[in-house]
Amino acid sequence: MSSPTPNSPNGIDLSRARLGILGGSGLYAMEGLEDIQELTIETPYGAPSDALRLGRIGDLEVVFLARHGRHHSHTPTEVPYQANLWALRSLGVRWILSLSAVGSLQEQVRPLDMLVPDQFIDRTQQRPLTLFGEGLVAHVAFAEPFCPALSRLLGDVAESLMPEGRKLHRGGTYLCMEGPAFSTRAESELYRSWDCQVIGMTNHTEARLAREAEIAYATLAMVTDYDCWHQEHASVTVEMVIANLQANASLAQQIVRLAAQRVEAQRPSSSAHQALRHALMTPKEHVPAATRRKLELFTAPYWGPFS
Numbered sequence: 001m002s003s004p005t006p007n008s009p010n011g012i013d014l015s016r017a018r019l020g021i022l023g024g025s026g027l028y029a030m031e032g033l034e035d036i037q038e039l040t041i042e043t044p045y046g047a048p049s050d051a052l053r054l055g056r057i058g059d060l061e062v063v064f065l066a067r068h069g070r071h072h073s074h075t076p077t078e079v080p081y082q083a084n085l086w087a088l089r090s091l092g093v094r095w096i097l098s099l100s101a102v103g104s105l106q107e108q109v110r111p112l113d114m115l116v117p118d119q120f121i122d123r124t125q126q127r128p129l130t131l132f133g134e135g136l137v138a139h140v141a142f143a144e145p146f147c148p149a150l151s152r153l154l155g156d157v158a159e160s161l162m163p164e165g166r167k168l169h170r171g172g173t174y175l176c177m178e179g180p181a182f183s184t185r186a187e188s189e190l191y192r193s194w195d196c197q198v199i200g201m202t203n204h205t206e207a208r209l210a211r212e213a214e215i216a217y218a219t220l221a222m223v224t225d226y227d228c229w230h231q232e233h234a235s236v237t238v239e240m241v242i243a244n245l246q247a248n249a250s251l252a253q254q255i256v257r258l259a260a261q262r263v264e265a266q267r268p269s270s271s272a273h274q275a276l277r278h279a280l281m282t283p284k285e286h287v288p289a290a291t292r293r294k295l296e297l298f299t300a301p302y303w304g305p306f307s
């Protein structure tokens with residue numbers, strides 16, 4: 001492992017780390033990304049959602065990936081989350097900004113507002129639970145599922161750019177549902193009674209695997225609808241989501257560009273960067289060779305290279 005530097009107080013060298021941007025519904029490309037190379041990467045978990053686009057914002061190297069694919073071909077269940085996270089980490093990504101469409105579960109969180117969540121409730125049923133297994137058990141901490149420093153940076157940038165009359169909400173619980181159908185009214189009311197602020201279908205799975213991949217993760221949730229609970233607003237449709245996303249698209253791109261500049265300047269360290277330090281349960285000599293090889297990307301900082 002590299003020795004500690006002022007940029008890496010927890011012992012990880014962040015001076016050359018890259019920023020990953022995961023684009024969600026309606027966000028299939030990143031404006032302002034320069035010198036783009038398209039990378040087709042095979043991973044131990046199969047192919048990622050699409051080619052990864054490596055480029056630059058200022059002096060920061062940035063990797064963009066459309067989580068549903070650039071033509072929106074993967075359902076929230078089908079997104080190859082494990083492959084996406086492996087591919088990003090293999091390219092040296094240590095921070096992820098996730099851009100996502102969400103429905104609002106609370107009156108004060110209005111369509112066209114944005115929210116930087118700090119918690120999740122997971123209601124998915126058919127998602128990968130881990131990057132590990134096959135003879136190597138890992139239990140990472142996930143009480144704080146989002147990186148506080150990266151979320152603060154993102155919230156500060158978003159707040160500074162929000163137009164009059166639209167609000168940036170800091171904190172709140174993102175309810176992650178399986179989909180692809182939207183919720184029933186009874187479900188929507190249940191999640192409201194749990195004091196969830198927003199609902200989506202992708203971010204919990206991604207954040208959990210990002211933690212295992214030791215990548216700091218923060219979300220810019222773009223509110224597109226009031227789901228189906230609001231008496232005075234029509235229930236969510238894809239048409240409604242896309243219309244409101246389009247209305248927010250250039251603002252979202254602006255927020256990401258400015259956030260990337262701040263990441264470049266601050267290179268924030270995160271406890272996520274050391275999530276595996278006390279999480280690897282299986283003694284390395286008891287891990288099957290094929291699994292050691294498959295998971296070397298994640299274990300090498302602790303166990304050294306596997307030859």
Ligand SMILES: CSC[C@H]1O[C@H](OP(=O)(O)O)[C@H](O)[C@@H]1O
Binds near residue numbers: 025101201
């Ligand atoms: C098109 S509405 C439902 C769809 O939108 C959200 O996608 P993402 O999180 O990738 O922005 C939601 O999670 C659903 O996948």
Ligand SMILES: Nc1ncnc2[nH]cnc12
Binds near residue numbers: 101103104201228236
């Ligand atoms: N109401 C909603 N439910 C789930 N995912 C969404 N994405 C955008 N709006 C949503």
